[in-house]
Amino acid sequence: FCQSLLHAVFPAELRVASLKLLSRVFNLCSSYCYYDITEIDGVNTNELYNAAQLYLSTSASITGSRLSLTRATNSTAVTFGLSNSDNLVDVFLGVPVLWEHVITPRQNQTFSWRPLPEDKRGFTLRIKKKDKSLVLDSYLDHIMDKANEIRRKNQDRFLYTNSRGGSLDSRGHPWDSVPFKHPSTFETLAMDPLKKEEIMADLNDFANGQSFYQKTGRAWKRGYLLYGPPGTGKSSMIAAMANHLGYDIYDLELTEVHNNSDLRKLLMKTSSKSIIVIEDIDCSINLTNRKKNAGDAPGRNHHYDGGPLPEMRGGGDDGGGNSITLSGLLNFTDGLWSCCGSERIFVFTTNHVEKLDPALLRSGRMDMHIFMSYCSFPSLKILLKNYLGYGEGDLNEMVLKELGEVVDDAQMTPADISEVLIKNRRDKDKAVNELLEALKARVKKNRANGGLMREEEEQEKRALESPKQGGDELQESCNKSDDNKPN
Ligand SMILES: Nc1ncnc2c1ncn2[C@@H]1O[C@H](COP(=O)(O)OP(=O)(O)OP(=O)(O)O)[C@@H](O)[C@H]1O
Numbered sequence: 201f202c203q204s205l206l207h208a209v210f211p212a213e214l215r216v217a218s219l220k221l222l223s224r225v226f227n228l229c230s231s232y233c234y235y236d237i238t239e240i241d242g243v244n245t246n247e248l249y250n251a252a253q254l255y256l257s258t259s260a261s262i263t264g265s266r267l268s269l270t271r272a273t274n275s276t277a278v279t280f281g282l283s284n285s286d287n288l289v290d291v292f293l294g295v296p297v298l299w300e301h302v303i304t305p306r307q308n309q310t311f312s313w314r315p316l317p318e319d320k321r322g323f324t325l326r327i328k329k330k331d332k333s334l335v336l337d338s339y340l341d342h343i344m345d346k347a348n349e350i351r352r353k354n355q356d357r358f359l360y361t362n363s364r365g366g367s368l369d370s371r372g373h374p375w376d377s378v379p380f381k382h383p384s385t386f387e388t389l390a391m392d393p394l395k396k397e398e399i400m401a402d403l404n405d406f407a408n409g410q411s412f413y414q415k416t417g418r419a420w421k422r423g424y425l426l427y428g429p430p431g432t433g434k435s436s437m438i439a440a441m442a443n444h445l446g447y448d449i450y451d452l453e454l455t456e457v458h459n460n461s462d463l464r465k466l467l468m469k470t471s472s473k474s475i476i477v478i479e480d481i482d483c484s485i486n487l488t489n490r491k492k493n494a495g496d497a498p499g500r501n502h503h504y505d506g507g508p509l510p511e512m513r514g515g516g517d518d519g520g521g522n523s524i525t526l527s528g529l530l531n532f533t534d535g536l537w538s539c540c541g542s543e544r545i546f547v548f549t550t551n552h553v554e555k556l557d558p559a560l561l562r563s564g565r566m567d568m569h570i571f572m573s574y575c576s577f578p579s580l581k582i583l584l585k586n587y588l589g590y591g592e593g594d595l596n597e598m599v600l601k602e603l604g605e606v607v608d609d610a611q612m613t614p615a616d617i618s619e620v621l622i623k624n625r626r627d628k629d630k631a632v633n634e635l636l637e638a639l640k641a642r643v644k645k646n647r648a649n650g651g652l653m654r655e656e657e658e659q660e661k662r663a664l665e666s667p668k669q670g671g672d673e674l675q676e677s678c679n680k681s682d683d684n685k686p687n
Pocket residue numbers: 388389390391428429430431432433434435436437551572613614615616618
């Protein structure tokens with residue numbers, strides 16, 4: 201209205217000056233202040249614009265009347281956005297904030313190294329002047345945090361590997377990545393439900409523990425050691441952890457790392473909210489002789505050179521190409537460099553926990569030791585439910601009892617059992633009968649070969665007695681479940 205009045209009354213030269221004056225008077229009288237958040241700031245993309253768009257997508261999905269829908273590459277979810285000139289009120293700490301999405305055609309195209317979009321997009325944020333400090337102090341941070349959270353939830357996770365042997369790609373990254381689509385979850389994982397709950401609670405405490413770690417002066421990281429025979433679900437557990445927390449996985453192939461400094465560089469290039477995995481740690485490096493390593497000349501330390509295990513070579517110090525030392529690995533997991541990011545989980549897996557150096561197992565490095573055991577009765581019930589759809593009470597009581605009687609003595613891995621079930625999944629009765637037969641046959645074999653069982657038990661016992669165990673509660677639960685094992 202004011203503008204049309206100006207056009208009618210004032211000559212052109214006076215108009216601009218009057219408009220400026222008017223807007224100044226208006227700003228002085230108004231109790232609101234305005235912030236423009238444009239999509240492109242000069243030639244750089246404005247992160248805050250993208251964050252605001254994501255953040256508002258959660259509110260817009262509920263209140264907006266005309267919405268734009270987008271689905272990013274690799275994303276599993278659709279996000280909603282505000283259309284041109286749409287408004288939305290968000291409330292932060294009891295303070296209402298008005299957002300308007302403004303899209304205007306870009307007029308004279310200025311010179312730029314990259315083509316700019318045809319229209320200018322931006323949000324205008326309106327807030328009462330008295331609440332200005334709130335916006336600047338915490339609201340914008342809140343938006344960034346929430347947007348990151350939404351992004352993580354929507355986006356598929358990535359699995360990174362250092363298979364290029366430390367060489368960098370064009371963007372200077374030592375990691376290769378692929379979208380991570382492993383379907384394993386804690387629901388599909390067959391293990392003692394009590395143990396499972398404790399692990400999930402521990403993971404949740406970790407993920408929500410930022411202030412706790414800050415308060416106690418600890419680096420925000422946690423180590424898990426998964427040990428047990430092959431096929432008991434160690435790798436599946438890692439995938440379930442990543443899916444549960446929404447973290448990326450960095451699968452570190454130690455045999456591809458040449459020295460401690462490369463190891464550190466790899467660590468520096470990992471993002472927060474990730475799981476760093478070293479599988480079969482006992483096969484990757486000589487982990488039994490830290491003192492000897494420390495005394496060795498640099499570059500002549502214990503290392504893995506792609507040949508037989510160092511132990512097999514009698515110490516493994518033959519000066520080959522790789523020179524990762526145990527102390528290098530210890531620093532990787534618990535030294536100053538391990539804190540160069542935050543919210544990170546280290547997971548080591550092994551089939552032979554007794555081969556590992558106690559220094560590697562101590563709390564702070566491997567906080568929780570998780571024994572992945574042969575299939576127990578509760579685990580078997582989970583497999584029957586997942587593979588054949590047998591819920592509680594669906595299976596014949598007698599058959600269930602028979603299965604329960606042999607499953608512990610059979611010492612079959614969940615991998616072995618799931619194979620029998622997969623093979624016969626079209627005929628449930630046949631699957632159960634065949635499983636029962638397989639379990640009984642295995643019990644017979646184990647009894648005939650009594651030494652095998654004792655050896656496994658010995659390994660388990662040694663592992664449980666290994667010094668300075670972390671995750672005491674979980675360990676107790678392992679002990680409890682082991683008490684049920686047959687002698
Ligand atoms: N606890 C389990 N729950 C559900 N499925 C399992 C479990 N353990 C094993 N499996 C099945 O067996 C297959 C092999 O398991 P997985 O690779 O996790 O074993 P692992 O312990 O990592 O073995 P390895 O020590 O040889 O690496 C998986 O694809 C999975 O389907």
